[in-house]
Amino acid sequence: MRLKNPVLMKELREWMRGKRPFAIITFYLLLLTGVFFLAWPRDFGHYPEANMGRQIFMAVLGVLMVAVVFITPAIASGAIALEKERRTIDLLQVTLLGPSEIILGKLVSSVMYLLLIVLASLPFVSIGFIVGGVSPSEIAKALLLLISVMLGLSALGVFVSLIFKRIYVANGVTYGIVVILTFGTVILDEVLRTTFYQQVPGVYLEWPYQMLLSRHLNPFFAMTTMFQSIPPGEFSRLFWLFGTKVPPWATLSLIYAGTAVVLIAVSIRYFDSLVKRGE
Amino acid sequence: MCRPQTSKQNYPSQVIAVIEIVDLCKSYGNVDALVDLNLKIKKGEVFGFIGPNGAGKTTTIKILATLTAPSSGEAYVSGYDVTEEPYKVRGLLGYMPDFFGMYDSLKVWEYLDFFAASYRMPQAERRDAIENVLSLTHLEEKAESFVAGLSRGMRQRLCLAKTLLHDPELLILDEPASGLDPRARVEIKELLNGLKDAGKTIFVSSHILPELSDICTTFGIIEKGNLLLSGSKEKIMEAIRGVRRIKAKVLSDTKKAASLIESEKGVGSIKIDGKEVQFEFNGSDLELARVFENLVTAGVLIVGFSEIETNLEDVFMKITRGELA
Numbered sequence: 001m002r003l004k005n006p007v008l009m010k011e012l013r014e015w016m017r018g019k020r021p022f023a024i025i026t027f028y029l030l031l032l033t034g035v036f037f038l039a040w041p042r043d044f045g046h047y048p049e050a051n052m053g054r055q056i057f058m059a060v061l062g063v064l065m066v067a068v069v070f071i072t073p074a075i076a077s078g079a080i081a082l083e084k085e086r087r088t089i090d091l092l093q094v095t096l097l098g099p100s101e102i103i104l105g106k107l108v109s110s111v112m113y114l115l116l117i118v119l120a121s122l123p124f125v126s127i128g129f130i131v132g133g134v135s136p137s138e139i140a141k142a143l144l145l146l147i148s149v150m151l152g153l154s155a156l157g158v159f160v161s162l163i164f165k166r167i168y169v170a171n172g173v174t175y176g177i178v179v180i181l182t183f184g185t186v187i188l189d190e191v192l193r194t195t196f197y198q199q200v201p202g203v204y205l206e207w208p209y210q211m212l213l214s215r216h217l218n219p220f221f222a223m224t225t226m227f228q229s230i231p232p233g234e235f236s237r238l239f240w241l242f243g244t245k246v247p248p249w250a251t252l253s254l255i256y257a258g259t260a261v262v263l264i265a266v267s268i269r270y271f272d273s274l275v276k277r278g279e
Numbered sequence: 280m281c282r283p284q285t286s287k288q289n290y291p292s293q294v295i296a297v298i299e300i301v302d303l304c305k306s307y308g309n310v311d312a313l314v315d316l317n318l319k320i321k322k323g324e325v326f327g328f329i330g331p332n333g334a335g336k337t338t339t340i341k342i343l344a345t346l347t348a349p350s351s352g353e354a355y356v357s358g359y360d361v362t363e364e365p366y367k368v369r370g371l372l373g374y375m376p377d378f379f380g381m382y383d384s385l386k387v388w389e390y391l392d393f394f395a396a397s398y399r400m401p402q403a404e405r406r407d408a409i410e411n412v413l414s415l416t417h418l419e420e421k422a423e424s425f426v427a428g429l430s431r432g433m434r435q436r437l438c439l440a441k442t443l444l445h446d447p448e449l450l451i452l453d454e455p456a457s458g459l460d461p462r463a464r465v466e467i468k469e470l471l472n473g474l475k476d477a478g479k480t481i482f483v484s485s486h487i488l489p490e491l492s493d494i495c496t497t498f499g500i501i502e503k504g505n506l507l508l509s510g511s512k513e514k515i516m517e518a519i520r521g522v523r524r525i526k527a528k529v530l531s532d533t534k535k536a537a538s539l540i541e542s543e544k545g546v547g548s549i550k551i552d553g554k555e556v557q558f559e560f561n562g563s564d565l566e567l568a569r570v571f572e573n574l575v576t577a578g579v580l581i582v583g584f585s586e587i588e589t590n591l592e593d594v595f596m597k598i599t600r601g602e603l604a
Contacts, residue, residue, distance in 0.1 A: 006396035010382065010389075017384045086380035091441070094344050094374045095397035096366060276347075 007097065007105025012112065015075075021113060025120055028067050035063050036124055057128030058227060061142050064121050065223050068114055068150055069182060073174035075113055076157025079106035080275065081170040089275060099271030103158060103264060110154045118146065141226060145249050149219045152256030153178065155263040162267055162274045182220060185213040215248050222252040296355075297322050297449050297480040298343065303352035305338050305504075312338040314504045316352070320482060320497070322448075325475050327495030328484040335504040336484040337377060340453045343482070344374040356449060370398070373442035377453040377484075381434060383427035387418060390426055391441060398445040412440035416470065432463030439470060450474065452483045468494060525567065527556045527574065528583035536579045543570045557587065 015021060039059035040052075080102075083089040092102065128134055157174045164170040189211050214221040226249045246254075267274070298320040305313040313335045320326045328336050341347040342354050345365035353360060359367040382390055388409055395405040413419045416436040421429065429437060435455065442450060455471070456464045471494050474481060485491050491498075492512075499509035508515055529536045537556045541549055545562030560567055571584050 006393050009396070010385070010393045013389060014382055014384045087376075087378055088380045088382065090344075090346055090376050091374075091379055091394075091438075092397070093346060094369050094372075095394065096369055096399050097397045098366075 005101055005105045005108070007092075007102050008109050011105060011109035015109060015113060024071060025117060028063075028071075028117060029120060032060065032063050032121060032124055035059050036127075051133060053128045053131035053133035054227065055128075055133075056131065057125060057134045057138075060121055060124045060128060061146075061223060062220075064118065064146065065149070065219055067117055068146055069153065069178060069219055071117070072110065072114060072150060072153040073157050073171065073178050075110040076107070076154040077161045077170040077174035078167050079110065079158045079161045081161040081164055081167040084165050084275070085167050093272075093275070099268045103162075103267045103271065107154050107158050107264065110157070111150055114150045114154070118143075138227065141249055142223075145219070145222060145226065145253050148253035148256040148260075151260040155260035155267070159263045159267050162271065181217050185218045185221070189213050216251055216255055219252060219256075222249045225249065296320055297324070297357055298326075298482060299355040300339070300343075301353045301355075303339070303342065303354055304350045305335075305342065305347070306350045311504050313342075313349075316501075316504075316506050318499060318506065318509060320480065322480050323478050324497050325471070325481045325483065325495045327491035327498045328482060328501065329491065329498060330484075330486065330501035332486055334486075334501045336486075336501060337453055338504075339501075340374075340376075340451055340482070340484060343368075343451055344372065345369055370445070371447055372449045372451055373445070373447035375438050375442045375450070375452045375455055377457060379438055381426045381437070383425065385426055386422070387413070387424055387426060387429070387437060388422045390437065391444060394441045395444050400445060408444055408446075412443045415443065415473070416440040417466075430463075432459055432466060435459060435463065435467060436470070439467070443474075448480060450479055450481045450483075452481065454484055454486070456485070523560050523567075524587040525558055525560050525570075526583070526585060526587050527558075527571075527581060528554055529556065530554070530580035530582055532579060535577070536574060536581075539574055539577055539579065540570060543573065546570070 036056065036059065039056050080089070083092060125139070129139065153174075156177060157170075160174045160177075161167075161170040164173065192212065211221065225247070296319045298318065300316050300318040303313055303316040304311070316335075316339060328339065330336050338347065342349050343356060343361060345361050345368050348362055353362075355361065356368045357371050359371070361368050382393070385393065391409045391412065392405055395408055396402075400408060409422075410419075413422055416439055418433065418436055418440060421433065421437075426434070426437070439452075439455070442452070452471075456467045459467065471481065471483065475494065475496075483491060483495070495512075497509070497511050498515055500507045500515070527536060527540065531554075533551050533554060533556060537549055537551055540546055540556055540558050543566075545560055545566055547559030547561060549556065549558040551557075560570070571581070574581055
């Protein structure tokens with residue numbers, strides 16, 4: 001099979017020839033196996049099967065989300081920065097390839113690798129599914145969330161790699177943003193909650209937008225709330241403000257996919273000027 | 280000083296040159312990398328762009344290759360404006376930068392296949408095109424090797440092979456022989472000669488003149504962003520005809536001969552080298568004959584009196600030292 005986009009074909013060839021992709025997948029599968037056995041109920045036989053399947057599925061999904069969130073920056077943030085660092089970008093730019101082919105080739109190659117990781121997890125997911133307790137719609141929701149996060153973070157990585165000349169800087173900046181999106185949002189939400197609570201002494205007045213940032217930006221938060229039955233008041237506040245009640249996983253998927261579209265468009269539109277930054 | 284871009288004139292000229300550069304300027308902050316560069320290169324010419332490091336060669340090349348935008352002025356490749364129709368220009372030229380990296384984990388044929396696809400070459404034609412350039416650059420046996428395993432000279436040839444893949448009418452080569460050992464330099468030189476014979480228009484830069492003097496049909500000498508001189512080898516030599524270097528070999532009394540020569544009209548710097556007096560002379564043949572006559576009349580015993588042949592490298596050295604500008 002030959003792919004139409006030469007950059008995608010080249011990226012896949014280069015990427016899959018290294019030792020790193022196999023090392024990452026091996027490490028990931030070992031981790032998944034460990035978590036799988038920990039999630040496996042000790043009192044098997046007395047345990048309701050539905051709960052067991054759900055528990056395994058959630059554990060596998062958790063590991064998968066950790067992998068997606070923390071592997072994506074490593075792959076995507078090297079996209080253009082590596083071409084600049086090893087001085088291949090000029091040769092690429094003087095070909096007839098347009099910025100869209102270069103950017104999309106880089107982006108799709110990183111998403112394809114991540115999809116390979118998702119694919120490698122399927123046997124574990126299927127066990128949870130076979131045992132029961134997980135509906136097909138829940139699996140679809142989980143996949144949608146994962147793919148949106150993959151797209152959003154890949155587009156972010158490619159955009160950052162377009163701006164910086166050195167791969168380690170692009171790597172550092174992308175990981176920095178990911179840390180803010182995960183741990184940072186939780187800390188900031190707590191700061192907001194305590195700050196606004198303390199402003200009204202003697203009166204219990206809850207900060208009305210609890211977990212505002214995590215709800216919209218933190219993939220782990222969205223994933224943990226995915227399997228809970230959420231009371232109507234707990235739906236996404238941002239969308240609630242506009243009169244629409246959307247659960248966190250959907251809000252976050254929309255925000256990540258939307259950000260991906262914007263970042264890809266900006267990367268393509270300003271490709272030439274961004275590549276030349278710092279020359 | 281570079282002027283701000285004004286409305287474009289009706290370029291290019293009637294007879295389409297492969298390269299036409301009109302009042303080209305490029306500034307980086309307060310530094311002028313190129314100042315009012317004008318140049319025209321016709322089809323089939325092999326143009327040697329010579330200048331010391333930092334003279335503006337790479338800036339000119341990057342503008343022609345559509346990689347850098349000029350501050351003002353225009354540049355055309357086969358009539359297409361490099362800033363307004365970059366994709367048309369890219370299809371017509373093959374560019375080889377001075378420093379470049381490669382995709383080390385690809386095989387040689389995969390590397391070429393990637394670039395062939397990037398130049399929109401149909402898949403059915405790629406195989407033949409790759410075989411042709413591999414044979415031209417003597418890399419046939421390396422087709423299945425990984426790029427990482429190639430020597431510096433082979434990488435240079437592979438880059439040239441990539442540059443030739445889409446059969447461009449213009450080749451822009453920035454310092455193609457830099458950093459190569461003597462054998463690899465000869466190989467690149469032979470390749471360029473072959474391309475010259477094939478009728479390609481070649482724009483090749485170097486900071487070392489002997490590297491290019493026997494390949495190029497025309498030359499341009501650039502320093503500090505200014506094109507000091509351009510034209511055929513003969514034209515450049517003609518331009519410096521005004522200053523000749525003469526050597527007079529005497530039997531004795533070199534100091535007396537030197538002081539006599541120094542007092543003559545049109546004589547520039549003078550140097551004594553053993554029994555030889557070398558001097559620069561800026562005058563007619565008749566005036567030179569008078570210098571000789573006066574030396575003989577003064578009793579200096581002369582056994583040789585002749586003009587030192589000036590080669591292109593001397594011209595380059597003189598020009599870039601500011602002696603002729």
